[in-house]
Amino acid sequence: xxxxxxxxxxxxxxxxxxxxxxxxxxxxxxxxxxxxxxxxxxxxxxxxxxxxxxxxxxxxxxxxxxxxxxxxxxxxxxxxxxxxxxxxxxxxxxxxxxxxxxxxxxxxxxxxxxxxxxxxxxxxxxxxxxxxxxxxxxxxxxxxxxxxxxxxxxxxxxxxxxxxxxxxxxxxxxxxxxxxxxxxxxxxxxxxxxxxxxxxxxxxxxxxxxxxxxxxxxxxxxxxxxxxxxxxxxxxxxxxxxxxxxxxxxxxxxxxxxxxxxxxxxxxxxxxxxxxxxxxxxxxxxxxxxxxxxxxxxxxxxxxxxxxxxxxxxxxxxxxxxxxxxxxxxxxxxxxxxxxxxxxxxxxxxxxxxxxxxxxxxxxxxxxxxxxxxxxxxxxxxxxxxxxxxxxxxxxxxxxxxxxxxxxxxxxxxxxxxxxxxxxxxxxxxxxxxxxxxxx
Amino acid sequence: xxxxxxxxxxxxxxxxxxxxxxxxxxxxxxxxxxxxxxxxxxxxxxxxxxxxxxxxxxxxxxxxxxxxxxxxxxxxxxxxxxxxxxxxxxxxxxxxxxxxxxxxxxxxxxxxxxxxxxxxxxxxxxxxxxxxxxxxxxxxxxxxxxxxxxxxxxxxxxxxxxxxxxxxxxxxxxxxxxxxxxxxxxxxxxxxxxxxxxxxxxxxxxxxxxxxxxxxxxxxxxxxxxxxxxxxxxxxxxxxxxxxxxxxxxxxxxxxxxxxxxxxxxxxxxxxxxxxxxxxxxxxxxxxxxxxxxxxxxxxxxxxxxxxxxxxxxxxxxxxxxxxxxxxxxxxxxxxxxxxxxxxxxxxxxxxxxxxxxxxxxxxxxxxxxxxxxxxxxxxxxxxxxxxxxxxxxxxxxxxxxxxxxxxxxxxxxxxxxxxxxxxxxxxxxxxxxxxxxxx
Numbered sequence: 001x002x003x004x005x006x007x008x009x010x011x012x013x014x015x016x017x018x019x020x021x022x023x024x025x026x027x028x029x030x031x032x033x034x035x036x037x038x039x040x041x042x043x044x045x046x047x048x049x050x051x052x053x054x055x056x057x058x059x060x061x062x063x064x065x066x067x068x069x070x071x072x073x074x075x076x077x078x079x080x081x082x083x084x085x086x087x088x089x090x091x092x093x094x095x096x097x098x099x100x101x102x103x104x105x106x107x108x109x110x111x112x113x114x115x116x117x118x119x120x121x122x123x124x125x126x127x128x129x130x131x132x133x134x135x136x137x138x139x140x141x142x143x144x145x146x147x148x149x150x151x152x153x154x155x156x157x158x159x160x161x162x163x164x165x166x167x168x169x170x171x172x173x174x175x176x177x178x179x180x181x182x183x184x185x186x187x188x189x190x191x192x193x194x195x196x197x198x199x200x201x202x203x204x205x206x207x208x209x210x211x212x213x214x215x216x217x218x219x220x221x222x223x224x225x226x227x228x229x230x231x232x233x234x235x236x237x238x239x240x241x242x243x244x245x246x247x248x249x250x251x252x253x254x255x256x257x258x259x260x261x262x263x264x265x266x267x268x269x270x271x272x273x274x275x276x277x278x279x280x281x282x283x284x285x286x287x288x289x290x291x292x293x294x295x296x297x298x299x300x301x302x303x304x305x306x307x308x309x310x311x312x313x314x315x316x317x318x319x320x321x322x323x324x325x326x327x328x329x330x331x332x333x334x335x336x337x338x339x340x341x342x343x344x345x346x347x348x349x350x351x352x353x354x355x356x357x358x359x360x361x362x363x364x365x366x367x368x369x370x371x372x373x374x375x376x377x378x379x380x381x382x383x384x385x386x387x388x389x390x391x392x393x394x395x396x397x398x399x400x401x402x403x404x405x406x407x408x409x410x411x412x413x414x415x416x417x418x419x420x421x422x423x424x425x426x427x428x429x430x431x432x433x434x435x436x437x438x439x440x
Numbered sequence: 441x442x443x444x445x446x447x448x449x450x451x452x453x454x455x456x457x458x459x460x461x462x463x464x465x466x467x468x469x470x471x472x473x474x475x476x477x478x479x480x481x482x483x484x485x486x487x488x489x490x491x492x493x494x495x496x497x498x499x500x501x502x503x504x505x506x507x508x509x510x511x512x513x514x515x516x517x518x519x520x521x522x523x524x525x526x527x528x529x530x531x532x533x534x535x536x537x538x539x540x541x542x543x544x545x546x547x548x549x550x551x552x553x554x555x556x557x558x559x560x561x562x563x564x565x566x567x568x569x570x571x572x573x574x575x576x577x578x579x580x581x582x583x584x585x586x587x588x589x590x591x592x593x594x595x596x597x598x599x600x601x602x603x604x605x606x607x608x609x610x611x612x613x614x615x616x617x618x619x620x621x622x623x624x625x626x627x628x629x630x631x632x633x634x635x636x637x638x639x640x641x642x643x644x645x646x647x648x649x650x651x652x653x654x655x656x657x658x659x660x661x662x663x664x665x666x667x668x669x670x671x672x673x674x675x676x677x678x679x680x681x682x683x684x685x686x687x688x689x690x691x692x693x694x695x696x697x698x699x700x701x702x703x704x705x706x707x708x709x710x711x712x713x714x715x716x717x718x719x720x721x722x723x724x725x726x727x728x729x730x731x732x733x734x735x736x737x738x739x740x741x742x743x744x745x746x747x748x749x750x751x752x753x754x755x756x757x758x759x760x761x762x763x764x765x766x767x768x769x770x771x772x773x774x775x776x777x778x779x780x781x782x783x784x785x786x787x788x789x790x791x792x793x794x795x796x797x798x799x800x801x802x803x804x805x806x807x808x809x810x811x812x813x814x815x816x817x818x819x820x821x822x823x824x825x826x827x828x829x830x831x832x833x834x835x836x837x838x839x840x841x842x843x844x845x846x847x848x849x850x851x852x853x854x855x856x857x858x859x860x861x862x863x864x865x866x867x868x869x870x871x872x873x874x875x876x877x878x879x880x
Binding site: 084110133156164171181410417436 | 525577582603610613617666669823873
């Protein structure tokens with residue numbers, strides 16, 4: 001049988017991603033190197049079989065769903081190839097776990113800053129394909145800001161390198177950023193050079209502030225912006241999230257109507273921050289070291305705690321300009337009233353990135369609510385996705401955003417680029433740009 | 441006559457860019473807004489006339505050369521549309537001068553960090569089209585790192601927006617970075633949203649260090665990297681550059697065989713830096729305030745001082761990995777010996793970006809030497825251009841770099857993207873990706 005003649009380990013099984021999207025591949029391949037990947041891609045391209053790449057299945061938008069695809073599981077391609085402490089990059093295979101990689105980097109005094117909440121589960125290949133963000137995004141941006149170069153297997157099975165492991169390189173159009181965040185629709189990433197940076201030398205303090213309300217949290221962020229203070233981290237969780245964390249993960253957090261903020265800053269900004277917090281919070285606690293780490297670990301698990309509260313959860317990922325946070329919050333309250341639901345909110349509030357969550361057992365209009373929330377972002381000049389990506393789930397609202405903000409021709413150019421690089425449409429078809437174009 | 445029916449101010453004249461490339465347009469248009477630009481582009485597209493956009497003509501690679509083109513001069517499109525001190529962006533038209541913009545931003549406590557040596561002449565549109573760098577690149581990257589969103593007139597004359605004025609946005613493939621650094625080959629930029637950041641609060645010191653030699657300067661940079669110190673600025677000028685500055689601009693610098701480094705760092709790193717400098721320099725002077733500014737202004741004018749030394753100058757712009765700086769320097773010395781020439785070197789040495797300059801009155805093999813230098817970068821895993829771009833001058837070596845490092849298919853994809861967006865090939869034709877593809 002032809003599959004076996006490839007000489008690459010494979011299996012057949014159903015999977016489910018972190019958000020419950022079904023993954024029903026015809027075969028799952030476990031390549032050991034880029035040449036294995038190239039063989040698989042050539043095979044799939046010849047037979048016009050869709051390819052989906054699996055890192056850890058932590059997509060929240062159905063980006064790895066499939067039915068009848070070839071799934072490429074990167075579990076064996078998880079090596080650190082080189083940590084370069086002069087050129088300040090790390091060269092890795094895509095299947096390596098992000099937390100593990102950062103432990104290795106920290107041993108040498110460096111780190112790769114973006115820290116999606118799934119950092120302890122996700123692979124760097126997935127995070128790159130998704131341009132994932134996280135809590136440190138407010139200071140350090142998303143994965144896009146840290147990818148120097150890629151090796152990819154193109155849909156025709158050829159292995160190429162995109163970009164250079166250099167901070168400065170003007171040789172041709174930027175294809176690296178085209179592939180970062182392309183959700184597996186343009187090729188298979190087989191190696192990544194990430195820029196790395198030294199661990200901060202400054203003393204960082206974490207402030208746990210119980211807020212009067214979510215509006216107060218928005219005011220704190222606007223206060224930081226006007227005060228020209230860049231926090232390391234600035235997170236918000238509302239009281240429904242805190243309750244879920246206490247109930248399901250024994251977080252031991254104080255429950256309070258206004259929810260809480262976690263803000264990490266350099267010590268020199270502490271007095272400025274306290275002044276900003278004074279009118280907006282009911283209580284502040286300063287944490288350091290292990291206690292600060294524990295708080296962030298709890299924050300990272302908030303999606304897990306919330307998922308335990310209902311059979312289904314839709315995780316929103318809207319971004320609004322920071323100046324529009326107060327208005328966005330009002331609009332979310334209106335949706336809660338209109339549909340008589342609660343939308344527990346977790347937020348990287350410092351960069352205007354809100355995750356209102358829709359929890360439901362049965363709810364015929366969940367997708368409708370989901371899209372209505374996304375439209376708040378569009379109307380306020382924001383984005384339907386800051387860091388979770390588009391996948392299947394957000395293609396329709398992505399099309400709306402682009403038509404409204406950018407112009408339909410922009411979506412057409414994106415769609416044509418997909419067709420140019422993947423003419424047989426084998427790379428993660430039926431999602432993201434292709435689906436948005438069809439739903440436009 | 442049809443040109444006049446467009447109702448847009450125009451003229452006819454020859455120009456010459458900063459490096460002496462000829463600009464012989466059929467007409468020069470002076471649009472006042474994006475609608476004027478759209479009219480011009482539609483006209484050009486209908487008649488298949490090449491379009492070149494002129495900011496300040498400071499290209500060093502022939503990126504604005506033309507013969508018979510329509511030149512679009514952006515001198516009237518030079519407004520600041522909005523400075524947003526909460527969302528931390530500035531929205532501008534492309535024709536605004538970079539230094540002027542930064543003065544306005546600094547009045548509000550912000551800045552746009554990239555500072556090409558032409559900052560006092562160049563427009564932000566040119567710097568974006570070129571993804572220009574500068575002295576602050578070692579800490580803050582190049583223009584690419586600061587562009588959030590663009591408005592562009594596409595080659596079909598349609599006005600679209602690319603991206604969002606947000607730090608996080610996952611709606612579709614990244615077309616912003618495709619256009620940044622595309623050297624006017626994909627469309628005409630009519631508005632730019634730049635990310636801005638607060639001026640540093642920390643006290644910054646500038647150290648003027650006379651070096652034992654260029655090799656010592658490389659050792660200092662490697663020392664900084666191993667010490668995990670990110671300088672604000674780290675520049676090198678060799679003694680030939682210093683002589684030219686003294687002679688042509690009365691710089692009043694001490695001449696010394698080993699040349700000098702200008703390093704700016706936060707005060708807290710001063711002792712570390714001194715320790716690194718100890719074995720590599722003959723003398724160090726600490727400068728602050730106006731004296732530091734004067735030194736950087738002198739540094740920024742080094743190309744002007746060198747140009748006065750000969751009828752012609754080719755400015756190299758190679759990048760090598762920092763770890764390969766010592767080897768790159770050896771190879772440059774070999775070229776000097778082989779061709780019996782001097783290559784005065786100015787360098788953003790902190791990011792491995794070297795500008796060896798070829799000065800000549802008559803020199804039949806100048807282009808040969810130029811390309812031989814570029815090949816050093818290719819062989820050492822670097823790039824033929826860090827910040828000046830490709831234009832006409834570097835298309836051949838860019839093709840060599842991509843074939844050698846990335847794979848010929850990468851160049852083919854770039855070429856096809858150009859054809860996809862600009863099917864009539866009216867946008868700055870015959871240069872950059874298109875020319876590299878033809879010379880491959």
